[in-house]
Amino acid sequence: MKIMVIYNDTSGKNEGEQIANNFKNFVKNNKDVKKIIFQVTNPDVDEKKILQSAKDHQIDTLVVIGGDGTVHHVVRMFQETIDQYQVGLIPGGTVNNLARVLAIPLEQDEAFNVIINQHTRKIDYAKVNDDVMISTMTVGILADTASKVSQEEKQKYGPLAFTKRFFRILFKRRKYPLSIQTEDDFWQGKAHLVTITMTNSVGGFTQFDASATPDDGQMHVTIIPKLQFFRFIYNIPRIFKGEFHKIPGVTYFSAKEATLTPLTDEKKIVTRTDGDPTDDLPVHLQAIHQKLAVFTPSTK
Numbered sequence: 213m214k215i216m217v218i219y220n221d222t223s224g225k226n227e228g229e230q231i232a233n234n235f236k237n238f239v240k241n242n243k244d245v246k247k248i249i250f251q252v253t254n255p256d257v258d259e260k261k262i263l264q265s266a267k268d269h270q271i272d273t274l275v276v277i278g279g280d281g282t283v284h285h286v287v288r289m290f291q292e293t294i295d296q297y298q299v300g301l302i303p304g305g306t307v308n309n310l311a312r313v314l315a316i317p318l319e320q321d322e323a324f325n326v327i328i329n330q331h332t333r334k335i336d337y338a339k340v341n342d343d344v345m346i347s348t349m350t351v352g353i354l355a356d357t358a359s360k361v362s363q364e365e366k367q368k369y370g371p372l373a374f375t376k377r378f379f380r381i382l383f384k385r386r387k388y389p390l391s392i393q394t395e396d397d398f399w400q401g402k403a404h405l406v407t408i409t410m411t412n413s414v415g416g417f418t419q420f421d422a423s424a425t426p427d428d429g430q431m432h433v434t435i436i437p438k439l440q441f442f443r444f445i446y447n448i449p450r451i452f453k454g455e456f457h458k459i460p461g462v463t464y465f466s467a468k469e470a471t472l473t474p475l476t477d478e479k480k481i482v483t484r485t486d487g488d489p490t491d492d493l494p495v496h497l498q499a500i501h502q503k504l505a506v507f508t509p510s511t512k
Contacts, residue, residue: 279305284486300327394467
């Protein structure tokens with residue numbers, strides 16, 4: 213294994229370098245590890261230089277320290293050649309949605325062991341215009357809420373900053389007029405919320421969609437035209453069985469490709485993918501089937 217350890221030194225508590233050193237010490241006597249280099253990623257680092265460094269060092273394994281946003285960033289950066297690498301995840305984010313889906317331990321040493329054991333699972337990701345999606349895209353209230361919360365509000369109020377903004381937008385009864393065209397389905401109308409997922413999980417809740425798997429070659433589209441709090445409370449048993457899409461009023465379908473288009477130019481409709489802002493509508497999505505080889509715990 214010739215490993216590039218990638219971490220974002222501007223996210224979280226800036227523990228990336230320490231975790232990278234812990235991993236290096238953990239594998240120093242492992243005969244399978246032929247080379248290990250560290251690579252910082254942040255908005256000031258030239259991505260072309262990172263790609264060239266991986267090529268020059270003949271890297272075959274990318275170890276990503278961080279949450280879904282960092283994994284997203286690395287897959288986007290390497291998307292033209294990502295199928296030539298094995299990918300290891302050392303969870304370091306708040307939600308770690310993809311790690312939870314793949315049963316990758318959140319404890320450091322256990323996550324290190326998963327990488328060293330070299331058992332891989334090929335999973336899907338999606339292209340979103342020129343970007344990628346490794347877990348979840350949201351359109352509507354959740355994306356709008358996140359886009360309006362400043363960094364200062366996050367630091368001062370934590371999750372309450374999102375809650376305040378969410379209910380403010382909900383009480384305004386704002387709906388988002390859009391159309392969704394796939395190879396088999398078409399939906400058009402106004403919605404409070406649209407989620408598109410690559411797995412069974414949203415926001416770390418791994419029972420969101422029991423019919424979905426990370427390697428089924430499909431994107432899973434859930435449309436909620438109207439958020440009704442008491443209806444969802446009544447349907448909690450369905451939600452915990454992974455049957456969110458069976459709640460009355462919810463539209464659900466799967467697709468290999470999808471195009472989301474706004475029905476009006478009056479207001480932009482923002483999207484949020486893997487926790488970070490992405491292109492406003494329109495967007496085109498395409499599932500990329502089993503081109504991401506990730507180290508996961510052995511099922512034996």
